[in-house]
Amino acid sequence: xxxxxxxxxxxxxxxxxxxxxxxxxxxxxRVIMANTAARDMFxxxxxxxxxxxxxxxxxxxxxxxxxxxxxxxxxxxWETAGEVQxxxxxxxxxxxxxxxxxxxxxxxxxxxETDARRNERxxxxxxxxxxxxxxxxxxxxxxxxxxxRGHAKxxxxxxxxxxxxxxxxxERMVRLVGDxxxxxxxxxxxxxxxxxxxxxxxxxxxxxxxxSPIATAADVTIKVDGDAxxxxxxxxxxxxxxxxxxxxxxxxxxxxxxxxxxxxxxGLAQADITAARDPAAASRSLLLPSAVSGARFQVVRVIxxxxxxxxxxxPRLTERFYRAPGQKSGDTTGTxxxxxxxxxxxxRHHGGLFVESAEGRGATFTAYFPQV
Ligand SMILES: Nc1ncnc2c1ncn2[C@@H]1O[C@H](COP(=O)(O)OP(=O)(O)OP(=O)(O)O)[C@@H](O)[C@H]1O
Ligand SMILES: [Mg+2]
Numbered sequence: 214x215x216x217x218x219x220x221x222x223x224x225x226x227x228x229x230x231x232x233x234x235x236x237x238x239x240x241x242x243r244v245i246m247a248n249t250a251a252r253d254m255f256x257x258x259x260x261x262x263x264x265x266x267x268x269x270x271x272x273x274x275x276x277x278x279x280x281x282x283x284x285x286x287x288x289x290x291w292e293t294a295g296e297v298q299x300x301x302x303x304x305x306x307x308x309x310x311x312x313x314x315x316x317x318x319x320x321x322x323x324x325x326e327t328d329a330r331r332n333e334r335x336x337x338x339x340x341x342x343x344x345x346x347x348x349x350x351x352x353x354x355x356x357x358x359x360x361x362r363g364h365a366k367x368x369x370x371x372x373x374x375x376x377x378x379x380x381x382x383x384e385r386m387v388r389l390v391g392d393x394x395x396x397x398x399x400x401x402x403x404x405x406x407x408x409x410x411x412x413x414x415x416x417x418x419x420x421x422x423x424x425s426p427i428a429t430a431a432d433v434t435i436k437v438d439g440d441a442x443x444x445x446x447x448x449x450x451x452x453x454x455x456x457x458x459x460x461x462x463x464x465x466x467x468x469x470x471x472x473x474x475x476x477x478x479x480g481l482a483q484a485d486i487t488a489a490r491d492p493a494a495a496s497r498s499l500l501l502p503s504a505v506s507g508a509r510f511q512v513v514r515v516i517x518x519x520x521x522x523x524x525x526x527x528p529r530l531t532e533r534f535y536r537a538p539g540q541k542s543g544d545t546t547g548t549x550x551x552x553x554x555x556x557x558x559x560x561r562h563h564g565g566l567f568v569e570s571a572e573g574r575g576a577t578f579t580a581y582f583p584q585v
Contacts, residue, residue: 220246229254229323232309233264234316235281242281245318254323273304273321280308280319290326301327342534346389346548350382385548392550396533399451399557407562410585411452413443413513414477420456421475424464433467435460439477443511445582451558452582456513458551459578463517465547466576474516479584480509486581487567494571495524499531500556502565502583510564510581518575527568531556555580 223230229251235242242264247257255267268274273289280286286306292299303326309318357375365371414437421435428435445452456475463473489496502510522530526537534549559566564582 224248231321233319276306280306281317301330389548403561407448411447411449414439417475428464433464433471435473437475443477443479445511455555458555459515463515466519468518471518476514478512494569496569497527500566503563506563506583509584512581514579516577521570521572
């Protein structure tokens with residue numbers, strides 16, 4: 214390979230890379246090579262600047278100096294303010310073989326580890342949350358078992374009552390584990406586009422029927438509105454799950470004797486979907502459709518009366534395990550995974566999710582999918 218193609222390879226490396234040279238007759242250390250990524254990151258304009266003008270971190274300069282004078286090299290990590298978020302960087306310093314003319318060389322490579330760090334933290338948070346959610350019902354089950362073995366042993370009334378509570382806790386854990394499993398399944402195939410064709414209106418009617426016992430028990434009526442079928446490319450079961458989670462939430466947070474409306478519309482533009490319906494309401498896009506989605510969408514709005522959601526909680530609704538504070542007391546049925554699942558499914562379908570709510574006037578969740 215020619216020196217020119219080696220230089221081209223060096224220049225094409227995606228991580229910033231520098232070669233620093235030291236000569237016996239000078240205390241100055243020059244950057245004799247810097248690839249495009251390094252020139253961008255360190256704003257290098259000169260041809261062969263001094264390393265001290267390029268890198269301002271004393272710990273990194275010390276490491277470079279040590280590598281130039283015979284040490285093995287090493288690594289330095291630091292954080293720096295980025296345009297959008299703080300960036301986590303790591304520099305690797307490696308001595309290179311000396312030149313024929315006695316010049317000593319060292320390679321410096323900088324890695325951006327911001328995303329890896331963030332993913333690591335998210336995974337740790339997720340595990341902590343999931344185990345915490347399981348620990349609470351497990352601890353209460355253990356407590357009841359102890360009571361049933363001990364002083365409640367011969368008390369038939371207490372036994373019935375405790376077994377009832379235990380059954381509820383077990384149900385909750387089964388739901389939680391089921392939701393976690395469906396979330397991980399959805400994430401695993403999130404990058405595989407769905408292939409079937411689904412009518413949102415028919416799906417909405419299905420869900421209204423499935424949930425009517427729950428609605429009746431909560432004294433809520435579900436009404437589906439729509440003039441025409443709204444076909445989308447989608448996975449029928451996943452679309453049902455989206456609607457079911459949204460309608461379930463609407464029923465759960467509905468005003469007493471309330472009505473949950475499910476409205477299906479076809480062929481809307483993004484601007485029509487996110488236009489304010491209630492000028493006093495706060496709104497938020499929880500997911501935007503991807504660039505490949507085209508200009509027209511099939512839309513389902515799930516609308517309920519009720520307390521609504523304060524503005525400051527809107528951005529966090531699709532986070533795993535997130536439940537807005539100040540819910541109806543005694544409501545411990547939710548795990549906060551419903552909207553996370555909704556978001557991942559819609560993302561797989563290249564659609565969008567939008568929420569609008571005014572305190573005291575209920576909430577509207579709008580899911581939309583590219584028109585076929
Ligand atoms: N229609 C609504 N009205 C008011 N608040 C809502 C509505 N829908 C969702 N929320 C709020 O968003 C939070 C997250 O909803 P999500 O569906 O993810 O979780 P959940 O309903 O609490 O639990 P799960 O769906 O896992 O049973 C809810 O806890 C609630 O605070
Ligand atoms: Mg829910």
